[in-house]
Amino acid sequence: MSEIRVRFAPSPTGKVHIGNIRAAIYNWLFARHTGGKFLLRVEDTDLERSTPEAIQALLECMQWLGLDYDEEAFYQTKNKPRHMEAVEKLLASGHAYKCERTSRDGKTGEVVMFKMPREGVIEFDDIVKGKMAKRAEDIQDFAIVRSDGSPIFHIANVVDDIDQRVTHIIRGDDHVENTFKHICIFKALGAPVPQYGHLSMIVNQQGKPYSKRDGAAFVGEFRDTGYLPEALFNYLLLLGWNPGDDREVLTKDEMISLFDLEKVHVTAAKFDMKKLQWMNGEYIKRLPEAVFTAELIRRVGEEGMSIPESFDLKYLVGQLQVRTKFLNDIPSQCRCFFSDDYPFDDKAVEKRLAKEGVKALLLDLVERFSKVTEWTAQALENTVKELSQGNGMGPWVHPIRVAVSGRGEGIGLFEMLQLLGREKTLARLENAAMTKAL
RNA sequence: GGCCCCAUCGUCUAUCGGCUAGGACACGAGCUUUUCAUGCUCGGUAGAGGAGUUCGACUCUCCUUGGGGCUGCCA
Numbered sequence: 108m109s110e111i112r113v114r115f116a117p118s119p120t121g122k123v124h125i126g127n128i129r130a131a132i133y134n135w136l137f138a139r140h141t142g143g144k145f146l147l148r149v150e151d152t153d154l155e156r157s158t159p160e161a162i163q164a165l166l167e168c169m170q171w172l173g174l175d176y177d178e179e180a181f182y183q184t185k186n187k188p189r190h191m192e193a194v195e196k197l198l199a200s201g202h203a204y205k206c207e208r209t210s211r212d213g214k215t216g217e218v219v220m221f222k223m224p225r226e227g228v229i230e231f232d233d234i235v236k237g238k239m240a241k242r243a244e245d246i247q248d249f250a251i252v253r254s255d256g257s258p259i260f261h262i263a264n265v266v267d268d269i270d271q272r273v274t275h276i277i278r279g280d281d282h283v284e285n286t287f288k289h290i291c292i293f294k295a296l297g298a299p300v301p302q303y304g305h306l307s308m309i310v311n312q313q314g315k316p317y318s319k320r321d322g323a324a325f326v327g328e329f330r331d332t333g334y335l336p337e338a339l340f341n342y343l344l345l346l347g348w349n350p351g352d353d354r355e356v357l358t359k360d361e362m363i364s365l366f367d368l369e370k371v372h373v374t375a376a377k378f379d380m381k382k383l384q385w386m387n388g389e390y391i392k393r394l395p396e397a398v399f400t401a402e403l404i405r406r407v408g409e410e411g412m413s414i415p416e417s418f419d420l421k422y423l424v425g426q427l428q429v430r431t432k433f434l435n436d437i438p439s440q441c442r443c444f445f446s447d448d449y450p451f452d453d454k455a456v457e458k459r460l461a462k463e464g465v466k467a468l469l470l471d472l473v474e475r476f477s478k479v480t481e482w483t484a485q486a487l488e489n490t491v492k493e494l495s496q497g498n499g500m501g502p503w504v505h506p507i508r509v510a511v512s513g514r515g516e517g518i519g520l521f522e523m524l525q526l527l528g529r530e531k532t533l534a535r536l537e538n539a540a541m542t543k544a545l
Numbered sequence: 546g547g548c549c550c551c552a553u554c555g556u557c558u559a560u561c562g563g564c565u566a567g568g569a570c571a572c573g574a575g576c577u578u579u580u581c582a583u584g585c586u587c588g589g590u591a592g593a594g595g596a597g598u599u600c601g602a603c604u605c606u607c608c609u610u611g612g613g614g615c616u617g618c619c620a
Contacts, residue, residue: 116620117620118620150620153619153620209618210617212618214618216618236551239549241548245549245616250617250618251618252618255618259617259618259619259620260619261620263620264620280550280614282620283550284548284614284615284616285615285620287549307550307551308613308614312555314613315613316613342557345557345569347557349559351559352559352568353558353559353567355558355570372557373550373551374551375612375614376558377557378556378557379556379557379570381570381571382556382569384570385570388583429582429583430582430583491580492578498579500579503580505580505581514581516581517581517582518581518582519581519582520580
């Protein structure tokens with residue numbers, strides 16, 4: 108049996124859509140599972156949009172997700188001579204003909220048309236959709252060369268697949284109709300017809316193709332909002348496939364060994380951002396502590412904050428990592444530790460500080476905290492607990508949190524105070540009491 | 546209009562004729578000595594409709610309905 112070869116054939120437009128990258132993921136997994144080759148073909152025939160920058164963005168995006176490809180990237184524009192060679196062959200064998208045509212946008216000229224068989228049934232056994240069939244008479248002849256002499260997608264795509272010796276074409280559902288046409292071209296060219304697998308689309312809540320109007324739709328947007336590539340990869344994989352048991356968070360090795368194209372679902376899947384968010388949190392939780400720490404240091408540094416030598420970073424990481432949903436949330440969660448110039452959330456201030464009696468409460472706390480001998484989370488918690496007399500620490504906890512961090516949420520309060528240290532805590536409580544509380 | 550495809554909780558899905566229909570996300574309630582979160586426990590919500598095959602159908606067949614795709618000198 109010959110080697111399995113699959114390809115990912117995007118047209119670089121600057122942004123990579125999640126539906127598209129999911130096709131890449133499935134191709135990659137199929138190749139890695141079967142020990143075949145995963146090839147990249149850049150369909151750069153749209154000169155307007157296929158800029159070097161757009162190609163670079165595509166490559167970076169694949170690298171980010173760990174989609175490494177075998178062999179050299181294949182550029183469609185470079186194969187134009189072969190496209191035209193095939194056209195000549197089709198013309199010579201009577202499978203194609205020239206004709207005058209007027210396009211939809213009014214261009215008139217001579218194009219080359221592919222001649223469809225007039226009878227018979229075109230069939231193929233789709234790896235995910237099963238048996239597919241269509242009467243040849245239901246498909247009209249179609250153009251393969253424009254009036255300006257450039258080859259059209261149908262011929263370019265097929266010739267490239269022949270030249271790259273692609274054995275399995277795994278692509279989006281929107282190509283099924285093309286597949287019937289392409290099979291006819293393969294046959295007319297005397298080339299073996301590859302196996303096909305058509306992937307359903309990712310749709311929005313209304314069941315329409317998921318687009319940028321529905322939220323983040325391009326891979327770069329997920330990267331920029333702090334999603335881990337592993338989380339996006341895993342989520343996209345699960346959108347249409349599962350290992351057959353209840354496992355959802357899978358390692359790359361598990362994905363590769365368990366992936367089965369035949370078990371990919373035929374139905375369109377609705378994109379659920381909430382579940383992706385949950386999965387991202389799962390992946391962040393599982394990150395090695397050192398990696399999370401490095402990420403924290405980098406992001407905090409980028410925001411212009413510096414971490415003092417004496418700061419107990421390990422302790423902060425222990426508190427922060429389990430509750431981080433997006434890496435981008437890290438700087439705002441950390442600001443109060445590394446800067447005295449932290450912003451106060453208006454709503455939190457209004458709700459927790461700007462209330463009658465809070466000023467006295469904070470000043471009383473300053474008094475009590477200053478007497479704490481050992482500045483630890485436990486000792487501070489005991490102090491507040493004593494005050495609350497078993498009636499709930501809420502009335503104390505909330506004002507303290509807003510006073511020292513400016514926010515209504517964050518890591519555990521007493522852990523936060525321990526990290527801040529006595530001096531800063533007392534100064535901030537006093538400052539908030541005098542300037543914000545009533 | 547024509548052709549092709551699809552149909553289990555709100556969402557992603559398990560079930561390869563035996564189902565008290567399972568899991569996850571989301572949601573609700575509770576617990577973690579009533580801080581945010583994590584974690585844990587519990588809870589509700591599903592087989593589009595109609596025929597047929599069968600001892601038995603969510604699973605097989607057909608019809609209806611609903612949804613999607615394609616129908617370019619785009620890819």
